Amino acid sequence: MTEAREVLVIGGNRYFGKRLIARLLTAGDRVTVLNRGSSAPPPGAEHLVADRDDEKALSDAIGSRTFDVVIDQVCYTPRQAMTARRVFAGRTGRYVMTSTVEVYEREDSAVPVPESAVDPRTVAVDLELPWEEPEFAEAHYGEGKRQAEAVFTGSGLPFVSVRVAHVLGGDDDFTGRLEHYAHRVRTGAPIAVPPVAHPATYIHVEEIADFLFWAAGADFTGPVNAASDGLLTLDELCAAVAAHLPGGEVRIEVTGSGELSPFAFRRRYAMDNSRAAGLGFPFDDVRQWLPKAVAETLGKDA
Template sequence: MDVLVIGGSRYFGKRVIALLRESGHRVTVLNRGSSGVPDGTGHLVADRDDEAALESVLAGRSFDVVLDQVCYTPRQAEIARRVFTGRVRRYVMTSTVEVYAYEDSAGPVPESALDLASVAVDTGAAWDDPEFRDAHYGEGKRQAEAVFAAGAAFAWASVRVAHVLGDDDFTGRLDHYVRRVRDGEPIAVPAVNRPATYVYVEEIAAFLAWAVEADFTGPVNAHSHGPLHTADLCAEIERQVGGRTVFREVEVGEVSPFSFARSYGMDNARATELGYSFSHSSEWLARAVSDAVGAAR
């Protein structure tokens, strides 16, 4: 297949590209040119926010599948929906667990918990402002999904990715815990601290590569079995580096990353029904922590 990957040439994106190439697919990466692409991979340079530039660079080109790693706003989704009409058979958007920001279910949340038809799309918001976009990350993804779901002329799917742990984590979230546990510094958590679903970096790369080759449509939750609590992460860190976990419960104010006052548990039954077998978090948690420990030294 001819596969176009938009953005995402770092972290798990580079792993997806490698897996697709190993499977024999012809892979082209489209980005702004600020970062290179792996050897043997095609390269198109354009700003995805510039519709005319996209039309120009894609002139005469078509693809079997697009994997969009960097669609963050409804405005970007609308541009993509127009530009790729007639140029692609299937479009896979990398989304996020954050689309469930308004859910607080006692049990794992299925894809149907979010009715995309009811999502209000506001393309006039300040989506070009990086601070606004970052502050409305989950909402931007919700609205982007809603744009595609409302009437794309190609088959469309979204992969709602859980919190990712593992090597090359540029967010520094697990590193935050490693340093604080090692040094015995307090970790701010909500008074009622809920578990969340996670996925290892290698596993989400494998799932996205699988999704490119699959033919399902609509949203699918992607995460390992076995939700994790903040205490689970800290217990593994203690096992590897020693130190002492000191939790400081706060009623209001900022808490540590991976500490949640509401449930962030997704239900991955649909992915299982589609034929994908996720691992259990207990199979890779030690590796993920080891990655973070090495980075914190």
């Protein structure tokens, strides 16, 4: 029988984060969730309240605890990474950070990009940028994640960065991105796309929860791409929404410079998932789960 692990989850108590916590608890792990107190964790998990940006508050909340695994769902900047690096030095056997496909925002590759396209060891870190300003941090989301990965890499912590593709599915998708398409299909309003809308990689909400659970229990380190098999075009996404809304109309409007609909990408956002597959994670095919994801999010009465 596998011995229960001590697992700390920082933030991420909704959407795929809550699914991850449920998987950890089902596996018999002793789970502690740390957040600012905005939401309680599910029954069975211990709750610690602290602002992860406040190093003293974070350290005080952790106290003398040590963990087999820390899963950091809400590390967005190199400052946050540096704080966590100091607090958790010598306190965990594994540190898993949820990163993003946006780290590849400068890599407009004709083929899906491997992890080596952005090597955290070569990323320059600038802690003096105004990372604490929400507008700056949001506008530099990909850069913040790149630099956060760089801070952890080579820190002595056994570190993994999970670079997550665009997530779809679930009846609790708070992003509103699929609803954007549903509204336009229902009403015949235009869907704004660039002259060339590039396909992208995606992952289902349940699959990314499975992936993070798997990554927490593995022994590899470094960056790893998490994306379902296959590329999905915007036309396919629109068709899936329209199939769920009989009588609706898909009306495409091409714009060269205006605001675009979600997932209408001017550049490529495709990740190569072969490292994770080679390490033993079995990915689903995006086209197999897409209709289910649309039905889950939009519901029967969408």
